[in-house]
Amino acid sequence: MINIVYKILNALGVIRRYDSLKNKTVKTTYDTIDAFFKIGLSVLFCLVLIWISVLFYVLFYYTYVPTIEHIKPVYLQFTSCDATYDKPSSRAVCGFPKAHVQLTRYNSLLMVGQPYKITVMMELPESESNKQLGMFMVCGQMVGKGGASVAHSCRSTMLRYRSPLLHVLRLFALGPFFVLNFMEEKQTLAVELFSNFEEDQNFPATDMYVELKSDRVEVYSAKVQIDAHLSGLRYIMFHWPFFSAVLGSIFNLGVIVFVMLLSWYKLYGPNNLTGTNCVRKPELFPTFYFISIFH
Secondary structure, eight states, X not given: OHHHHHHHHHHHTHHHHHHHHHHHHHHHXXXXXXXXXXXXXXXXXXXXXXXXXXXXXXXHHHXXXXXXXXXXXXXXXXXXXXXXXXSOOSOSBOSOOEEEEEOOSSSOSSOBTOEEEEEEEEEEEOOHHHHHHOOEEEEEEEEEGGXXXXXXXXXXXXXXXXXXXXXXXXXXXXXXXXXXXXXXXXXEEEEEEEXXXXXXXXXXXXXXXXXXXXXXXXXXXXXXXXXXXXXXHHHHHHHSHHHHHHHHHHHHHHXXXXXXXXXXXXXXXXXXXXXXXXXXXXXXXXXXXXXXXXX
């Protein structure tokens, strides 16, 4: 019975139409799978290239652009007069306040070839002793491993002058803030010891010695601030990070694509063909193998 029905359908051409439609459907399915597979691989390949280009830019940024600022606390030490003399003295300090600042325990803190500005920041109370002191010297010495002196500098500074009338008006206007400890009668002095300090690759600075050339100065706190002078490409990369990151990643992507195309041309270029009749386009992945699994 089945054979009779099959012969009738075959005679009417239904079987041929069914087989043709089946073959077209299978071919369309395989072509669709192959297209989606190639598109997926292409998108994944592009994402990998973009990720590699961004990674290269990040590595270059942290290698090329230095840390913009280093801050180290300064703990001043001095010799008290009670320890120097056996009897009590009216003076508290009998020696110049000085401090040892350890910049790094390793070979170098600063980037070689990069100019830096080294400043000593001090908070001084507006006391009568500091006002009568006038000018005093602040000295700094950069020292490398083994105690070798790398650089030395001294600068003068003093409290900014305020007239008695201005002082009274300031106390009258800001008196409640001083009473509630929201403000203090102090001044911050910035003493720039080195304006254009550059690290020596052979003798890197690992320590710094700070000394105040006065035994009457009164200091609340002090710190060393090291700021990098950025210029050129480093300035652009630091102050415009998003703009430089986009351009840098695009440049890296262009270089990677150029190297890949050049390598492909060297491997599969016309000069490497063995014959003119056997021209084969190289494929990165044998997609036909995955499609053949569905047969």
